Amino acid sequence: MSKTRRQFLVGGASASALALGAAPLSSELYSSSRKLYRISLAQWSLHRTLRSGELNALDFPAYTKRQFGLGAVEYVNQFFADRATDFVWLSELKTRAADAGVRSLLIMIDAEGALGDSDDLRRRKAVENHFKWIAAAKYLGCHAIRVNAAGSGGWEKQRDNAADSLCRLAEFGDDYDIDIIVENHGGLSSNGKWLAEVMRVADNPRVGTLPDFGNFHLGEGKWYDRYDGVRELMPFAKAVSAKSHEFDAGGNEVRTDYRRMISIVLASGYHGYIGIEYEGSPVGEFEGIRKTQRLLERVRDGLEKEED
Numbered sequence: 415m416s417k418t419r420r421q422f423l424v425g426g427a428s429a430s431a432l433a434l435g436a437a438p439l440s441s442e443l444y445s446s447s448r449k450l451y452r453i454s455l456a457q458w459s460l461h462r463t464l465r466s467g468e469l470n471a472l473d474f475p476a477y478t479k480r481q482f483g484l485g486a487v488e489y490v491n492q493f494f495a496d497r498a499t500d501f502v503w504l505s506e507l508k509t510r511a512a513d514a515g516v517r518s519l520l521i522m523i524d525a526e527g528a529l530g531d532s533d534d535l536r537r538r539k540a541v542e543n544h545f546k547w548i549a550a551a552k553y554l555g556c557h558a559i560r561v562n563a564a565g566s567g568g569w570e571k572q573r574d575n576a577a578d579s580l581c582r583l584a585e586f587g588d589d590y591d592i593d594i595i596v597e598n599h600g601g602l603s604s605n606g607k608w609l610a611e612v613m614r615v616a617d618n619p620r621v622g623t624l625p626d627f628g629n630f631h632l633g634e635g636k637w638y639d640r641y642d643g644v645r646e647l648m649p650f651a652k653a654v655s656a657k658s659h660e661f662d663a664g665g666n667e668v669r670t671d672y673r674r675m676i677s678i679v680l681a682s683g684y685h686g687y688i689g690i691e692y693e694g695s696p697v698g699e700f701e702g703i704r705k706t707q708r709l710l711e712r713v714r715d716g717l718e719k720e721e722d
């Protein structure tokens with residue numbers, strides 16, 4: 415890619431500015447010699463706190479470290495949607511994360527168009543809308559952006575359109591060392607078989623999945639089996655989302671058997687970060703995050719003892 419095109423796409427930021435302090439892609443993200451997995455925090459877990467103004471998006475990394483002792487975060491573009499090319503703001507976020515000793519893993523991208531749209535012009539526009547977020551992710555030191563595979567048309571049409579869009583993004587992301595990962599996040603993407611087919615059609619090393627423990631609602635009250643879905647998506651996983659909503663008296667998530675689900679994750683060979691994504695309401699966000707964290711830690715401790 416030419417320097418001129420890159421500068422245009424990110425609002426005039428220089429190539430050297432984009433590269434400042436960017437973390438190289440590392441197998442450490444997907445495997446760890448110290449633990450079966452590491453725990454990160456998805457920004458969506460605090461969406462009500464952020465939207466109320468109680469927490470500023472710039473303070474999210476430091477808050478994560480201070481309140482939960484976690485050293486890695488996953489951003490959501492909804493909380494800084496107008497900042498993708500604001501490198502003054504991004505620089506401040508980057509500095510605060512570094513000062514707190516927090517690693518920026520990825521940015522979850524929403525509201526930038528349907529990558530599986532049957533209309534070629536709209537789909538091309540959706541792909542281009544994501545370019546600026548690839549540059550922002552690189553600047554922050556992330557390894558990936560999370561995108562959605564929403565679209566229109568039948569099974570095969572949506573599959574092929576989504577795969578094509580993902581490959582276009584991967585081609586752009588290759589210049590920035592940024593992966594493009596898809597979450598099961600509604601519509602056909604919540605069908606594990608369909609999303610796994612998208613991965614096989616794309617057949618690109620930069621294209622992968624972000625399996626979410628809970629996002630398997632197919633609509634009209636129908637659900638895809640979450641354990642089968644995660645099992646189908648894990649061969650392509652470059653991140654994992656531990657969705658949580660509600661807990662029983664023993665601290666277990668009532669919708670997902672975490673021990674069973676994490677055993678599926680680990681059986682695939684994945685030993686990277688698992689991100690907390692609490693979106694329940696029975697308890698507040700802080701308590702919901704802590705309950706999810708304790709559950710992930712308890713399951714990990716139990717599995718590690720079994721390995722000894």
